[in-house]
Amino acid sequence: MTAKHQRLTLALLGVAAIVAAALLAMSALKDQASFFYAPSDVRAQGLPLGRAVRLGGMVQAGSIRRAADGVTVHFIVGDGIATTPVTFAGITPDLFRERSGVVAEGRFNPDGSFTATNLLAKHDEKYMPPELAGKMHETRTLKP
């Protein structure tokens, strides 16, 4: 094999590897990218079942209930148009409170409720997740 041939083979191998990586990544992205939903999106687009998504909105006033086990929390997230009940077991973030922004990571249940595996609370305007800031702006409910 001459140097030129070897160079060509290596270059082809490299291209093949990169194409393989891109295909692999794209196919995995298709099922694994977690999309951001606001409660009103669910009403408009239907339930995204069986995949990890993020749900964002305001924790509704008076909606936080703590279950008897002391670690499970039920609350309702709204965006001014629609609401979604959420269940979360774990230590809630320090800035998780009523009338405050929250992003929940988890899955929708067939009945339209949401089971969160992780909660991201709004710290302040600086740390607000950009997707939440955008959504809140659309529905004009952003108030401190």
Added chain:
Amino acid sequence: MTAEVGLAALWLAAALAALQVAMAALGLARARPEPAVAVRAIAIVQGALAALAMAALIALFLASDMSVRLVVENSHSAKPWLYKFAGAWGNHEGSMLLWVTILGLAGGAVAILERRLAERTLIATLGAQAAIALGFYAFLLFASNPFARLDPAPRDGLGLNPLLQDPGLAFHPPTLYIGYVGISVAFSFAVGALITRDVGPAFARAMRPWVLGAWIFLTLGITAGSYWAYYELGWGGWWFWDPVENASLMPWLAATALLHSVTVLATRDGLRAWTVMLAVVAFSMSMIGTFLVRSGILTSVHAFAVDPERGAFILALLAIYIGGALALFAIRIGTVRAGTTFAFVSREGGLVINNLLLSVILGIVLIGTLYPLVAASFGVQLSVGPPFFNKAAGPIALALVVSMAVGPLLRWRRDDAATLLDRLIWPIAATGFAGAALFVLAPPGLFPLLGLSLAAGLAVASILPLVGRNPWRTPLFTWGMVVAHFGIAVSLAGMACDSAYTAETLTAARVGQPVRVGPFVVRLDGIKPVIGDNWSGLEARLTATRDEATIVLRPQSRIFTDPVTTTSESAIATAWDGQLYTVLGQPDGQGRWQLRLWWKPFVTLIWLGGALIALGGALSLVGRWRRERRAAAREAYA
């Protein structure tokens, strides 16, 4: 006064960088020796001036000079001195100043230390390094001046994000940056070699220690950052595939590939074009990472700025440097002669596989990190998290582990597949035995099972290059390779153990009530108030019992005063076989306290492995240096 000195030093350094570029161009065009001396001297002074500017900023933070805007926005006089000191880079402007300081110092170090590189290539290299520095000086001076004054000066500052108020802030950013920005030297070497068309073994041998040095720091920085996130965030995880973490992983992957391909170039004069390309890619990844983290398009504890103008500025710099280097590569690489050839089954072939697999992982991480940003520009909000990265990159990482076990056992130039199998008998046996034993005793999931068995195989395989040799006479760089590869096996075992055998308990407990987690029984003894320099909080006393032995843990929940923020401070007890990780939550209003407890068997191996990998790099660096010195001494003697 200090602020003005810092600003003046920064302007002077920028002017010197411009002069350095001009002198290098002049020296290359005229091919006369005088500019070389000048370029070296300018590079050293430029680095010193950048360091002076950084020192001035640190002095301002230590003195809590509230007439400087940056100090006001990010510091507070009541903060402990360590966080005033490290707080100098715990913000956008300061961290960018640290960035260019390291860039300037790296250029100065090349000017002082580099003696092997051909003189013309060295001039071109220092010119390229100064060209990068010039762009980032301009960024600091025009878009992020750290020394801007505030008039009238307020009475006190706004304080530092409490998550950053940790000793980790003094260690993690500088270490990571030395690695991150140190890779710029490889980039400049590549540009220099492309300009003078001097790509060959001598060039590779000159570049190798610089790549190795940067890579050691990058490894340490990532390891430290992972442990910091692990204990500070209180989520029990050690890697979150956060875009900011990926921004540090991508240059590491590229630098690791470069480290291996540069060996092929130095030893066998192969992979010339590829090695130059990797050097360009590695620093491009650092710059892309800087853009991701510093432009404010990501939301994280690392993203300080939200000014879109700055993002556009960094993006423009990125386009200029990466585009310029790639264009130079495209124009010049045709004129670089092809290196020597090799058989597929050979050490070179193994290193090519290593490079391909690392590149594929790099591609996956890059796509996963950039995809949400691209989607966002089309109006689709989405995030790409651990499920994607684990699924897409995990299998390839395991394939990489296999190639890592086989590669060092291959001979250079040409090897025989049948005798290779003989050499692999012990690693294969170890993999099979570990897999079978685990499957029978404590079956984990498929991924952790593969991870643990391959870790066992790799651990055995990585030691084999030492078998049959006198350990005292084995070259240090061989030891370096052995230790680094063994470190990967150790780290992989830790990751697999953590994902397979972690026990978690989440509960609300009354005082005195025992809670089980893994082999421990944990009892909440009581809660008491505590107070610190700039925070107050609650501290739980937990006693954990296992086999009669008792450990006391004190997790806290802290409220910081400036700015007012609540954080939880986890308490971690380390045993020889793992860590007990405890987090205090909130009271439930009925006399109970939320507790989140994890027993993480052998989780410490993850960071121990990281430290071993860096140690391997250090051994290798010392080994190469000693061999060079001995060779030089022999030459002088003859």
